[in-house]
Amino acid sequence: MNVQDNVKRYYGETLKSSNDLKTDACCTPDDQPEFLKDLLANIHDDVKQRYYGCGLIAPLGLKGTRVLDLGCGAGMDVYALAQLVGPEGEVVGVDMTAEQLAVARKHNAWHAEQFGYPKSNVSFVEGYLEKLDVLNFSPESFDVIISNCVINLCTDKMTVFQSIQKLLKPGGEFYFSDVYADRRLPQAVRLDPVLYGECLGGALYWNDFLLMAKEAGFFDPRTVTSRSLEIHNPELKKRLGAAQFYSSTFRLFRIDDLEATRENYGQMVTFKGGLEHADAQFVLDQHNKIDARRKFPVCGNTWRILNQSRFAPYFEFIGDFDTHYGRYPEGEPSKPFETAKNIESNKSTCC
Numbered sequence: 001m002n003v004q005d006n007v008k009r010y011y012g013e014t015l016k017s018s019n020d021l022k023t024d025a026c027c028t029p030d031d032q033p034e035f036l037k038d039l040l041a042n043i044h045d046d047v048k049q050r051y052y053g054c055g056l057i058a059p060l061g062l063k064g065t066r067v068l069d070l071g072c073g074a075g076m077d078v079y080a081l082a083q084l085v086g087p088e089g090e091v092v093g094v095d096m097t098a099e100q101l102a103v104a105r106k107h108n109a110w111h112a113e114q115f116g117y118p119k120s121n122v123s124f125v126e127g128y129l130e131k132l133d134v135l136n137f138s139p140e141s142f143d144v145i146i147s148n149c150v151i152n153l154c155t156d157k158m159t160v161f162q163s164i165q166k167l168l169k170p171g172g173e174f175y176f177s178d179v180y181a182d183r184r185l186p187q188a189v190r191l192d193p194v195l196y197g198e199c200l201g202g203a204l205y206w207n208d209f210l211l212m213a214k215e216a217g218f219f220d221p222r223t224v225t226s227r228s229l230e231i232h233n234p235e236l237k238k239r240l241g242a243a244q245f246y247s248s249t250f251r252l253f254r255i256d257d258l259e260a261t262r263e264n265y266g267q268m269v270t271f272k273g274g275l276e277h278a279d280a281q282f283v284l285d286q287h288n289k290i291d292a293r294r295k296f297p298v299c300g301n302t303w304r305i306l307n308q309s310r311f312a313p314y315f316e317f318i319g320d321f322d323t324h325y326g327r328y329p330e331g332e333p334s335k336p337f338e339t340a341k342n343i344e345s346n347k348s349t350c351c
């Protein structure tokens, strides 16, 4: 059986609910924002029981947008975001496992009624992330692409990143949570079917991920959150050896003229407020938590990300690229582990 068939069987037959997981890789942190708890309360229990995500996927500013969820499973994030995009927006979920999609589709009409929408604003497509090009999605047709604990399971990660670049509109965003390792994993770990299915065996070494993202055209990956994963199962822990694992949420913007490093041109932005669920503060990433109505110094890349994305209407932009003052001290893209150290005490919701 090849790797993909093994993963399909794991998510289609072996696991019946998140209680069947052997590690806490596919779990989300406890500290969910209140607005997200309200959205999740509107989701059918069958869908919630088959949730295997590893992070909180709730990027803001989604009203009226078109969103694609890669590896949507039973549809938990699809139905949460269906409420954020509103009845004028749309969410499409793709997954290769028929059993997962059957649960997602079964409750489609129920959710539309629950949200008070005249018709459903979500759809589900069966397919492989390595072959997104055969699914008839138009290039540059999505505002935001999300994914929750799936890229690690993909057998050709570079192809997936390149396809995401093509499907995003200019200024669009790939916002996703995934599992990373602190080293390249040995073959015995990578080929172990349980470790692979549990989202550990296929995890990228974090530096390989950063290089791969840049090679695919996402020049300045931003870390939103990161937490270390504990492996409690003694047998699996032994098989994994000394490797450490982290669940991190990154945002990658499709903006062509971002620089390799964060450079200082003396620019500032002011967050005007008015963004749903972020009136007092806008969090772009771990370094950029921007209070409303206060001038905030930014590097050239942050200026461009805010200026060329869906967030532009919520900001005032001060300055230009005429004068360069050197590099910002936090010029390096952040390593998932540096953030993880700060929030190591975070608990997970399952396992």
Ligand SMILES: C[S@@+](CC[C@H](N)C(=O)[O-])C[C@H]1O[C@@H](n2cnc3c(N)ncnc32)[C@H](O)[C@@H]1O
Residues within 6 Å of the ligand: 004, 007, 008, 011, 026, 050, 051, 052, 053, 054, 070, 071, 072, 073, 074, 075, 076, 077, 094, 095, 096, 097, 100, 127, 128, 129, 130, 147, 148, 149, 150, 153, 154, 155, 199
């Ligand atoms: C860990 S689960 C996460 C599911 C969902 N995102 C969630 O949060 O509940 C991984 C999902 O990705 C799907 N998947 C894994 N590799 C895939 C691939 N190469 N193409 C399409 N779907 C894939 C699996 O079928 C499974 O539903």
